[in-house]
Amino acid sequence: MSGRHVPAVTxxxxxxxxGRIIVDWTPLPWAVVVDHYAVYGTPGTGDVAVEPANLLTKTVYPRFVHRGLGGDGATWTYRVVAVDAAGSRSKPSQPLTASSQESVTASGTPLAVVGEYDGKGLEFALSPGGYSQYPATFPNGIDFRHGTDDAGTGWSYLxxxxxxxxxxxRTHTFRLRVDLDAVPAGEVWLALWLIDSHASIPGSAVLDINGTTVDRLVFEGGATRGSTVGDSTLPGSPLRPSYVERQLPPGLLLAGENVLTLTKDDGSWIAYDAIGLFTMS
Structure with a gap:
C-alpha cells in the first residue's frame, strides 16, 4: 500500500x-498509529534493498538489537520502514552503516581456553540437557586443569x-588451573562467552585470580532455554548469547600454576560458550 501518509523514519x-549492533531511531509522532517498524539489513557498507530477503525483524519499539554477530567485528547496513495500522508503509529511512566490536578472541593470543568461541555449548559436560545430573557428577563444583582435563567430561555446560x-x-565454584612457563607480557584479558542465561535472575559471580578478588561479573538476562538447547547459531534459535570481556589487573598471573576462580553466589545459572585468557601485545 502507498506510504504517502506515513512519514519516513529518521x-x-x-x-x-x-557480538551485536544496537540500532535505534526517532519514533513517529503519536498521531501516526504505528503497527510496527520493519528493519532491513545486509552485511557490508553498501546499500540495502527493502525486500523480504533482507527483513531482519518487525518491532513495535524504535529499537533493534542485532545479536549473534560473533567476535570478528561485523559491519552491517540498515534501513527502517514504518507500517501503520492500515498496512500503509512509509518510504525507507536513509541507510545506516554500523559495526560491532572486535573481540579479544580475534585480536589476542590465547593463553588458555576451555571450549570453543562458536556460539555453541555442545562440547561441555552434560550438554545439551543433562543439568539434572550435575549434583551427582560435580558435587564439589568444577576443578579443571587446562591442557590435561577434557571439557567434555570436566567442565559443566551450566x-x-x-x-x-x-x-x-547453594553457591557453586568453578576453578580453572593454568600452568604458565613465564609471566605474560602485555595486557591479559578474560573472555567469557555465554550461549544463554536465566532470563530474570542471571545474577553475578565473583572472579578471583590466585586468591585475589578481581571483580564481580554481572550477567545479562538470557532466554532461559540454554538448559536444554546447546546451539545458538541455528536459524530461529531461542537462545540469547551474551559476552563478558575485561582486562585483568597487571601482576596477577605468575610463572607456574595460576588459578582462576568463578564463584556463582548470586542468582541462577549461566550456560557456557567458552572461557579463556588472552594476551594483547
Missing part, C-alpha cells in the same frame, strides 16, 4: 558492542547459582 543511530533448586540452592 534519526537512525547505531552503537556497536561485542554453572548454577543459589537460586537453582535442582543444584541444591
Amino acid at each position: 534519526g537512525l543511530r547505531g552503537q556497536g558492542e561485542l 554453572h548454577p547459582g543459589p537460586a537453582d533448586g535442582w543444584a541444591g540452592r
Whole structure:
C-alpha cells in the first residue's frame, strides 16, 4: 500500500558492542498509529534493498538489537520502514552503516581456553540437557586443569547459582588451573562467552585470580532455554548469547600454576560458550 501518509523514519543511530549492533531511531509522532517498524539489513557498507530477503525483524519499539554477530567485528547496513495500522508503509529511512566490536578472541593470543568461541555449548559436560545430573557428577563444583582435563567430561555446560533448586540452592565454584612457563607480557584479558542465561535472575559471580578478588561479573538476562538447547547459531534459535570481556589487573598471573576462580553466589545459572585468557601485545 502507498506510504504517502506515513512519514519516513529518521534519526537512525547505531552503537556497536561485542557480538551485536544496537540500532535505534526517532519514533513517529503519536498521531501516526504505528503497527510496527520493519528493519532491513545486509552485511557490508553498501546499500540495502527493502525486500523480504533482507527483513531482519518487525518491532513495535524504535529499537533493534542485532545479536549473534560473533567476535570478528561485523559491519552491517540498515534501513527502517514504518507500517501503520492500515498496512500503509512509509518510504525507507536513509541507510545506516554500523559495526560491532572486535573481540579479544580475534585480536589476542590465547593463553588458555576451555571450549570453543562458536556460539555453541555442545562440547561441555552434560550438554545439551543433562543439568539434572550435575549434583551427582560435580558435587564439589568444577576443578579443571587446562591442557590435561577434557571439557567434555570436566567442565559443566551450566554453572548454577543459589537460586537453582535442582543444584541444591547453594553457591557453586568453578576453578580453572593454568600452568604458565613465564609471566605474560602485555595486557591479559578474560573472555567469557555465554550461549544463554536465566532470563530474570542471571545474577553475578565473583572472579578471583590466585586468591585475589578481581571483580564481580554481572550477567545479562538470557532466554532461559540454554538448559536444554546447546546451539545458538541455528536459524530461529531461542537462545540469547551474551559476552563478558575485561582486562585483568597487571601482576596477577605468575610463572607456574595460576588459578582462576568463578564463584556463582548470586542468582541462577549461566550456560557456557567458552572461557579463556588472552594476551594483547
